Amino acid sequence: MPRTRRVAVVGGGMSGCAAARELVMAGREVTIYEADDGLGGRARSWHRPEIEPDTGINLWFTTFYGELFERIKEYGLEHDMVEMRNSMVVVANGKPVNLVADEISTLVTYAHSGAWDKLRFLAASMALTAKRSKLDLFEPEQLAAFDNGTSAAEWARNTMGENAYQHLIRPMIESFWLWRCEEISQAHVMAMIANVVGSKFYVFGRGMETVAERMAGGAEVRLNTEVSELSVDGDNRIRITASDTDGGSVTDTFDEVVMATTAPVTAKLAASLPREIASPHLLRFAETQRYEPALSVSFLIDRGRMPSGEHIVPAGPGTRSVRSIITVPKTLITRDGRHIEKELTFVYLGREATRELIDAPEKVQYARALELAPALWPAFPKDAEPFHIVRRPVGLMWPEPGRYRRAAQLAREQRGPVVFAGDYLGCPTAEASMRTGIRAVNSLLATT
Ligand SMILES: Cc1cc2nc3c(=O)[nH]c(=O)nc-3n(C[C@H](O)[C@H](O)[C@H](O)COP(=O)(O)OP(=O)(O)OC[C@H]3O[C@@H](n4cnc5c(N)ncnc54)[C@H](O)[C@@H]3O)c2cc1C
Numbered sequence: 001m002p003r004t005r006r007v008a009v010v011g012g013g014m015s016g017c018a019a020a021r022e023l024v025m026a027g028r029e030v031t032i033y034e035a036d037d038g039l040g041g042r043a044r045s046w047h048r049p050e051i052e053p054d055t056g057i058n059l060w061f062t063t064f065y066g067e068l069f070e071r072i073k074e075y076g077l078e079h080d081m082v083e084m085r086n087s088m089v090v091v092a093n094g095k096p097v098n099l100v101a102d103e104i105s106t107l108v109t110y111a112h113s114g115a116w117d118k119l120r121f122l123a124a125s126m127a128l129t130a131k132r133s134k135l136d137l138f139e140p141e142q143l144a145a146f147d148n149g150t151s152a153a154e155w156a157r158n159t160m161g162e163n164a165y166q167h168l169i170r171p172m173i174e175s176f177w178l179w180r181c182e183e184i185s186q187a188h189v190m191a192m193i194a195n196v197v198g199s200k201f202y203v204f205g206r207g208m209e210t211v212a213e214r215m216a217g218g219a220e221v222r223l224n225t226e227v228s229e230l231s232v233d234g235d236n237r238i239r240i241t242a243s244d245t246d247g248g249s250v251t252d253t254f255d256e257v258v259m260a261t262t263a264p265v266t267a268k269l270a271a272s273l274p275r276e277i278a279s280p281h282l283l284r285f286a287e288t289q290r291y292e293p294a295l296s297v298s299f300l301i302d303r304g305r306m307p308s309g310e311h312i313v314p315a316g317p318g319t320r321s322v323r324s325i326i327t328v329p330k331t332l333i334t335r336d337g338r339h340i341e342k343e344l345t346f347v348y349l350g351r352e353a354t355r356e357l358i359d360a361p362e363k364v365q366y367a368r369a370l371e372l373a374p375a376l377w378p379a380f381p382k383d384a385e386p387f388h389i390v391r392r393p394v395g396l397m398w399p400e401p402g403r404y405r406r407a408a409q410l411a412r413e414q415r416g417p418v419v420f421a422g423d424y425l426g427c428p429t430a431e432a433s434m435r436t437g438i439r440a441v442n443s444l445l446a447t448t
Pocket residue numbers: 010011012013014015016033034035036039040041042043058059060061225226227228260261262265294392394395396421422423424427428429430431433
């Protein structure tokens with residue numbers, strides 16, 4: 001009987017765990033290497049037992065996430081889904097106005113845009129919605145056809161005019177995705193708009209990592225194990241060297257490898273492999289990927305002092321010192337067992353402040369967030385209580401103009417025994433990451 005082929009998956013985020021699931025189903029013996037102490041990667045939430053529900057901000061997902069919904073059904077996780085309101089408070093010139101992007105009634109009363117801007121925005125949204133089946137946000141192969149080098153800003157200005165761009169498109173894109181519309185492909189924004197109409201938004205009550213953990217079922221999971229080197233032995237098998245938390249180093253040998261880390265880690269680790277094993281085109285692409293850092297600074301604020309369960313976002317021209325303020329109603333359980341209603345309030349600072357503060361001490365990060373928050377919400381309480389900070393120096397990769405086209409081409413070129421997965425080969429969402437994992441395994445199975 002032939003020996004079962006051994007496959008290593010380097011990285012236990014959504015892409016790596018989705019790849020592991022496919023490999024286990026294909027009868028491979030699978031080992032996941034994960035540097036962190038749990039699975040889920042950037043999709044992992046954080047937990048603090050003194051608040052209920054005890055997760056912090058959690059990854060959003062929506063009804064157009066096909067693969068994720070398949071897994072939810074398969075694992076019976078429907079009861080864990082918490083529906084979120086898709087509403088914003090848009091602030092321009094100090095004036096807050098409510099907007100639900102796909103609700104015509106709030107668009108009609110939206111005071112930051114005139115009737116003509118709204119009509120042009122609506123017409124563009126309807127035209128894109130009609131093309132929805134050709135504009136899957138998670139399939140670079142489809143987006144490639146729209147990724148002609150035009151930026152999202154140029155597209156929006158040409159299609160609906162300057163004011164609609166500044167007061168409708170920028171608040172919807174830049175506050176959530178952290179990039180600037182000038183820097184990203186029109187294909188990304190077109191696909192977002194095409195799919196968002198009529199969608200419902202959710203988070204998982206216990207965090208997105210519940211799905212990652214289920215997908216890893218059947219694989220051996222090595223947590224706290226950071227891969228430091230890949231090489232090829234005399235039998236053309238791939239040797240992986242990793243360090244564990246005790247400072248020890250372990251080496252193991254595999255027939256095949258799925259690299260499922262962020263682009264910079266992949267570029268560094270796979271660089272030492274021979275070019276016939278690890279595609280030099282893909283490695284060059286990985287080297288050039290840029291990521292926007294994310295710094296989430298949260299405070300506890302008494303209920304009633306901030307709008308509840310809202311995304312507060314800026315609109316209008318110019319750069320932003322604060323990109324968004326998100327409030328989530330929670331119950332705080334005090335040491336003596338009292339229950340106090342609070343608003344867990346996240347402040348996301350603008351690009352310059354984020355870059356400046358990403359490595360600063362937490363005390364400085366809280367102080368600066370408290371100082372800048374009133375630029376977006378003047379009534380932000382000065383006595384807001386610092387609660388939790390999450391920093392991701394490598395946060396959201398940029399879908400620059402042309403990169404979906406390139407990603408589609410590279411996906412077609414993938415060959416075993418080393419294949420690549422990760423959101424940088426799709427777009428920065430849990431769904432796209434999962435699909436890159438599945439695509440990588442399909443390429444592996446087709447070529448080995
Ligand atoms: C601030 C922020 C908000 C987001 N919000 C949303 C959202 O609301 N909805 C949504 O769908 N998506 C969201 N995303 C995007 C989503 O989190 C990512 O696209 C997705 O989780 C990426 O998965 P991945 O597997 O490609 O990469 P990762 O999650 O980065 O996984 C890579 C894994 O590799 C591990 N690793 C790294 N180096 C090594 C090594 N040497 N050895 C072993 N393991 C290693 C890492 O620890 C990590 O677990 C958000 C991202 C950020 C940063």
